[in-house]
Amino acid sequence: MPQTDEHPATPPAHLEFRLEDATHAPSSGNEWWRRSVIYQIYPRSFRDTTGSGIGDLPGITAELHHIASLGVDAIWLSPFFASPQKDAGYDVSDYRAVDPLFGTLADFDELIAEANRLEIKILVDIVPNHCSSEHAMFREALASPRGSAAREHFIFRDGRGKDGQLPPNNWQSHFGGSAWTRVPDPDGAPGQYYLHLFDHSQPDFNWDNPAVGDEFESILRFWLDRGAGGFRVDVAHALIKASGLPDWHGRADGADSPGYPFADAPMFGQPAVHDVYRRWRSICDQYPGERVLCAEANVHPIEAMADWVRPDEMHQSFNFPFLHTGWDAAALKAIITRSLKAFDAVGAPSTWVLSNHDVPRHATRLGAVSPALRPGDGLGPEDVQPDSGLGLARARAATLFMLGLPGGAYIYQGEELGLGDHTLLPHEYRQDPSYARTNGERLGRDGCRVPLPWSDSTPSLGFSDAAGWLPQPEGWETVTRQAQEADPDSTLHFYRLALDLRRTHNLGLGNLNWVEGTDGAQLLGFGNSGVLVLLNLGTAPVPLPAGEVLLASSATAVARSTEAASGLALNPDAAVWLRPETA
Numbered sequence: 001m002p003q004t005d006e007h008p009a010t011p012p013a014h015l016e017f018r019l020e021d022a023t024h025a026p027s028s029g030n031e032w033w034r035r036s037v038i039y040q041i042y043p044r045s046f047r048d049t050t051g052s053g054i055g056d057l058p059g060i061t062a063e064l065h066h067i068a069s070l071g072v073d074a075i076w077l078s079p080f081f082a083s084p085q086k087d088a089g090y091d092v093s094d095y096r097a098v099d100p101l102f103g104t105l106a107d108f109d110e111l112i113a114e115a116n117r118l119e120i121k122i123l124v125d126i127v128p129n130h131c132s133s134e135h136a137m138f139r140e141a142l143a144s145p146r147g148s149a150a151r152e153h154f155i156f157r158d159g160r161g162k163d164g165q166l167p168p169n170n171w172q173s174h175f176g177g178s179a180w181t182r183v184p185d186p187d188g189a190p191g192q193y194y195l196h197l198f199d200h201s202q203p204d205f206n207w208d209n210p211a212v213g214d215e216f217e218s219i220l221r222f223w224l225d226r227g228a229g230g231f232r233v234d235v236a237h238a239l240i241k242a243s244g245l246p247d248w249h250g251r252a253d254g255a256d257s258p259g260y261p262f263a264d265a266p267m268f269g270q271p272a273v274h275d276v277y278r279r280w281r282s283i284c285d286q287y288p289g290e291r292v293l294c295a296e297a298n299v300h301p302i303e304a305m306a307d308w309v310r311p312d313e314m315h316q317s318f319n320f321p322f323l324h325t326g327w328d329a330a331a332l333k334a335i336i337t338r339s340l341k342a343f344d345a346v347g348a349p350s351t352w353v354l355s356n357h358d359v360p361r362h363a364t365r366l367g368a369v370s371p372a373l374r375p376g377d378g379l380g381p382e383d384v385q386p387d388s389g390l391g392l393a394r395a396r397a398a399t400l401f402m403l404g405l406p407g408g409a410y411i412y413q414g415e416e417l418g419l420g421d422h423t424l425l426p427h428e429y430r431q432d433p434s435y436a437r438t439n440g441e442r443l444g445r446d447g448c449r450v451p452l453p454w455s456d457s458t459p460s461l462g463f464s465d466a467a468g469w470l471p472q473p474e475g476w477e478t479v480t481r482q483a484q485e486a487d488p489d490s491t492l493h494f495y496r497l498a499l500d501l502r503r504t505h506n507l508g509l510g511n512l513n514w515v516e517g518t519d520g521a522q523l524l525g526f527g528n529s530g531v532l533v534l535l536n537l538g539t540a541p542v543p544l545p546a547g548e549v550l551l552a553s554s555a556t557a558v559a560r561s562t563e564a565a566s567g568l569a570l571n572p573d574a575a576v577w578l579r580p581e582t583a
Contacts, residue, residue, distance in 0.1 A: 036409075047463060056107070180195060207272075278313055360377075430446050536573065543569050547578045
């Protein structure tokens with residue numbers, strides 16, 4: 001939700017809190033994933049127990065009780081597989097091994113055992129579009145001649161032009177530069193190119209080859225047999241490429257651009273990809289305990305995204321259009337309504353998310369001075385710095401609003417502490433490959449990946465006995481988990497209470513009725529299972545109806561008002577859950 005400030009200073013006159021007809025009826029199923037709250041752990045930044053400066057699996061196991069105390073249902077665990085770590089683990093060299101940076105398979109088994117004790121599921125982040133250039137299959141492909149069975153596991157093509165000096169097509173990498181890298185033939189002569197939609201160290205698999213599908217089905221079973229509760233599927237929309245690999249003059253990420261809609265992007269959203277996930281769903285259904293699949297399918301429009309969660313495919317898909325919607329009541333109402341309609345049509349829950357490891361944290365986005373925020377890259381030392389107080393107020397309000405919605409919700413580690421990005425991170429510490437591939441034109445995602453602050457007991461605030469792999473910003477000693485445990489008004493306690501009330505009132509499986517007259521620039525509200533959820537996006541207080549305030553986004557969110565029959569008003573940049581007297 002990037003910041004915008006085009007809101008009237010006056011509240012709507014004679015506001016009456018009447019509900020519109022239902023936009024979303026209560027869920028017809030009660031499976032855990034329909035109303036789940038899933039907490040994303042980015043392992044290298046969670047907790048280090050070895051003094052390496054990088055978080056590890058034993059660190060997650062040791063601190064898992066803190067996450068359980070929030071009241072979440074599951075953990076989404078970002079990649080911990082064996083990897084050269086050129087893209088923070090999303091370049092996998094062995095899908096059946098734990099990288100020594102993070103521990104061992106025995107450590108994973110201990111994590112599963114502790115999660116089972118705490119009644120939390122562990123979702124493994126699987127990366128099926130590409131692997132590391134150090135993967136044994138790719139090394140074999142490089143050592144094999146063109147046309148060999150080994151090369152058919154990846155997308156190798158001859159170059160164009162005289163002597164093949166031009167790439168096979170004009171596709172660009174998400175991280176900048178060409179999506180093709182040329183390699184020598186085994187005899188040393190200039191050879192073929194291989195496709196990598198991301199870094200050159202991440203060759204794309206050839207999913208037209210059935211052997212690739214067989215390998216990944218075996219990988220899924222390997223982790224399901226060890227107790228994984230399911231999988232978050234990285235770049236789920238990219239596995240299949242259009243026949244002939246035609247040129248593409250739109251954006252590298254396929255996002256809609258003039259004349260080039262996402263639906264035409266030849267590297268994304270091809271129909272055959274759904275056959276892959278139908279097979280994966282059938283595998284998950286063979287295991288007890290409702291093992292789930294969640295798609296990172298960044299497709300457009302939202303109606304197309306619903307194709308990934310049809311009854312025989314995945315259980316959830318991330319709602320990126322919601323994440324990227326601005327601080328605007330009409331826009332939020334529109335995307336929420338469209339999302340619920342699209343996902344209801346296939347009998348699936350929508351999901352809601354405000355932060356993850358790939359985007360600036362919402363406490364930073366919502367305090368940023370537009371247009372200073374660089375899309376997807378956050379802020380650097382040279383940029384106008386965000387208003388951290390405004391960002392935190394809006395972040396808590398946005399979170400309370402989001403958690404009131406029916407469906408599933410995702411929380412990114414540290415947002416329950418109100419953390420923002422490290423916007424002053426010195427450039428010499430940046431490790432995101434997009435920073436290097438664009439010569440610093442793109443800052444990359446390091447700012448939202450900084451190690452968590454646990455206490456004031458070490459120089460890295462309890463994260464490690466050593467310096468963390470990225471430095472923490474100044475001032476974080478006041479927002480450690482230890483400090484917030486002692487403060488009843490802290491963001492940590494706010495998250496705990498919100499999640500408890502969400503569960504108590506069954507909001508995840510509830511209904512949604514918009515409040516009439518609250519889709520203007522100032523106020524947005526809806527009813528869900530007898531709870532009224534209101535978000536003030538304007539610059540003036542809004543009178544509240546009579547009722548019991550269940551939770552406000554801050555201690556100052558609700559103020560006394562002589563203008564309201566209830567005697568209360570909702571302040572700007574704030575949200576509230578209340579139970580009206582008529583409910």
